[in-house]
Amino acid sequence: MSGKISVWLALLCVSGYIHNADLRSIQKEGSQCGYQSCHPTKPNMLNVHLVAHTHDDVGWLKTVDQYYYGSETLIQKAGVQYIIDSVVEALLRDPEKRFIYVESAFFFKWWKEQTPKVQDAVKMLVDQGRLEFISGAWSMNDEATTHYQSVIDQFAWGLRMLNDTFGECGRPRVGWQIDPFGHSREMASMFAQMGFDGMFFGRLDYQDKDNRLMTKNAEMIWHGSANLGEETDLFSGALYNNYQAPDGFCFDVLCSDAPIIDGKHSPDNNVKERVDAFFEYVTKMAEHYRTPNLILTMGEDFHYQNADMWYKNLDKLIKYANERQANGSKINLLYSTPSCYLKSLHDAGITWPEKSDDFFPYASDPHAYWTGYFTSRPTLKRFERDGNHFLQVCKQLSALAPKKAVEFEPHLNFMRETLGIMQHHDAITGTEKEKVALDYAKRLSVSFRACGATTRNVLNQLSTPGSARVEDAKYKLDMKTCPLLNITSCPVSEENDRFTLTLYNPLAHVVSEYVRIPVPDTSYKIIDNKGAVLEAQAVPIPAALINIKHRASTAKYELVFLATNIPALGYRTYYIEKTESGEGYKQPRLLPKNKSSVTVIGNSNIKLGFDTNGFLSEVTADGLTKFVSQDFLFYEGAIGNNAEFLNRSSGAYIFRPNENKLHFATEHVEIEVYKGDLVQEVHQKFNDWISQVVRVYAKDSFAEFEWLVGPIPIEDGIGKEVITRFNSDIESQGIFHTDCNGREMIKRQLNHRETWSVKINEAVAGNYYPITTKIDLEDDTARLAILTDRAQGGSSLKDGSLELMVHRRLLRDDAFGVGEALNETEFGEGLIARGKHQLFFGKSSDREGVSLKALERLTQLEKLLPTWKFFSNMEAYTAEEWRTSFTNAFSGVSLVLPKAVHLMTLEPWHENELLVRFEHIMENNEDELYSKPVQFNVKNVLSSFEITGMRETTLDGNAWLDETHRLQFAPDPEQAAFNTYATFDEPQAKAVHLLSAAKPMLGVQYAEEALPAGQLGAQSNRVKRDVTTEEVRKTKRNRKSKLNADEAAKADNGSQEFIIELSPMEIRTFIVYLKEA
């Protein structure tokens, strides 16, 4: 016992000594991070860059905290705190070693627990490039289901924490998306706009990967935007073996590979054998890449809890491999990082292939299309979107507050960080265990409470004259959020006869919005801030919603009114009072059932017809009447033992419908029709677990479909994947469009991929794409588009048809690690989900006034960030008292932005600073008027702040744009591209190793399913470069005005410094300096 203790003490002394030695060296060497800290490569040799890394999921099988502290070891032996402890120790002992760290959510949790001495030591490691941050966002975000606003936010926050803590040396230069399940073009664009030099990723379609490796096209220049030109080009590389170490070279405590045994006389000495095997691996790998540099990812999920095991064996591997150079070996191993590898590629001075589409959908084998997670956990996906919405409200109100309270910043940070966690590729994706999903939801709801305290404070300051000057003002207004409005429930409006509704508008445009409030009765009077009584309509809540068990609400109606002219970045408050029957409201009118002819609802912009069976049958708009139907259907989820590809189950990741079997929910829909002056509704009941309200508001140009699905029955032993499908006779010829993370649209074609000839073994799942906000199709005359309120999987499997998967409940795991079936329950029953689609229909071109595409964009923004509803009890105030006691309208801006410009971000940043982003929300040529460049004066927009200056930054807000220089990579000459690369004639017998897509360390076994000849080999799939599809994209975004001289002159003539211009899809980010308080 005592002997052991003295050994430990001795070790502590040694490491303490090393700490000090290294700390001293910091003064001598100074900062030498960045590319200059890279170990040199050797010319005329194959340089093997060994990248020591750990992949630390911010929640998956365990919660964020369980992973950090290392609890629940029976689920997974993973403790992030030990990893960072252990790696830092190892790095301090040896300046040769390198390590990269990715997830800021974990790093800063660890950082805050360290003593100043350890923090100084870590700073030294970062300054010397020995510990390097890669990507640096709060989490490694998913790319299919995330919205760009949230991705930018979580990078801004992670990079800011790194910048504040480590300065320039903490700034990552390379993106690291090694685990997300497919890759979006918008993500490449965002990385480029954040100043990243390149990005590496692990997962792409197995056919695409095979093809790219065979033709040396795994590393490429990716054009991130169809609108923005070269500034969104990003060098991107597909890693050879996902992010795992080569077979046999996994030296972690979690692995079972043999260590390098180098005892001279040991009977187990394996040095020669191991080095031979390693050389064989890298020699083969080198055939697939263009330069004499290879990147090898030496790590996996939660590796390096005992860093010495990895490093000791890597040391030996490097030593014995490089010793052979004396005997003529041309292979050189070195400790490296992704950025050092990227620098070597850059310095090779060669040209690279180009890519303009994206990497969706991702398939890891012929029957595993990772398209289920586009929809998995639909309610968590929606909750996340609500979270983003409220985060923006919280940011803005924190910035607009006349008097800041000390708790504003921690509240805001907590919500920023929670939303950062939500973007993780096992959070918003729905691919985590049920318990972990609940933990995410809990975190999110706590962050709502935190930010809710801030918004309550600020809205009271703004609404109550004089309260800003009162310390600890007793709030007169509740300013409560009703979190259950999604099931039409709100205690304030249900229990009080007098209450107010404050609508906070987070857009820098004046908006009008139809408002719905849950109420128990039909007679209410709505009074606006000027005392005018508004027209109102009470609409019954559908029975299917009222009958939801555990919905503790007395509301039977929704009170509908049109709130007009809600000030930009401001609010308007309405007083709502219960009245005697007969004044100020319209009774709901239930129309007699129409059995013999078509039922029609709508207005002069758009009309919807329903047939005698209750289904939507036609839509009229822009003078066009077309057959358009809508139906609910469900696929049967495949059930198999996952022992081989053919037996794959549908699960949280994978969508695999059983023989593509599709069932109609019903043949006859029961309907009720309600028509009023504000809204007309058809309430549809498809069956006991699917219902819908289809509505058209009086002034809208679109129709809204509010669906309610669940509990999905499973008593028949069949998992179900429920879709809504719109059929039309639009001749779309297999072409449709889907959005990239809510921004640019990308063209899709049935059974087709842009860069290789695909063979699809799953006809439905292989044609599914992520829909974050929109899917559309059109022909020469008509256009149909659907907006979604959360990410969903979707496709167009037939001409004129659009489908979206709204909910799924499955009975088997798909064997990618979760170990649970996606069988969500709540209160002991299957989970119920509710959501909205907006349908746009009309002329595809030559439309009178605004184009449909522009109208869709404007609506998309208003649906993403509608007004936030704050409720306050008003029992103590009559309407008149309320009007005279409070400030019931407020605007934070004086110049309202043009509709095409979105004030995407307004948040407090450092002391006396704001972070501000402006975005042009149109693409080129979407509309004659709205797609024009726009110019305006920032100072006039943000007039409620005393602005002293501003400076443009990269998209993330942490680096000056004019000081940011990215590595440039040259594209292949168009003609040469075909002939330069090796062709492989022998059949690719070993290609199956590429298919190993399992999450590491979970013991998922793959049978080596025989693949038809040519399916994987280069022979049949050689890249067919279609030169005509290569966009001509050399239109470098320039800062010269794109407006003509007349228009530019018309722009307001304030200080030139604050006038900015935006072209379509452009986002510009600024630090705005405020006068010191």
Ligand SMILES: [Zn+2]
């Ligand atoms: Zn992961």
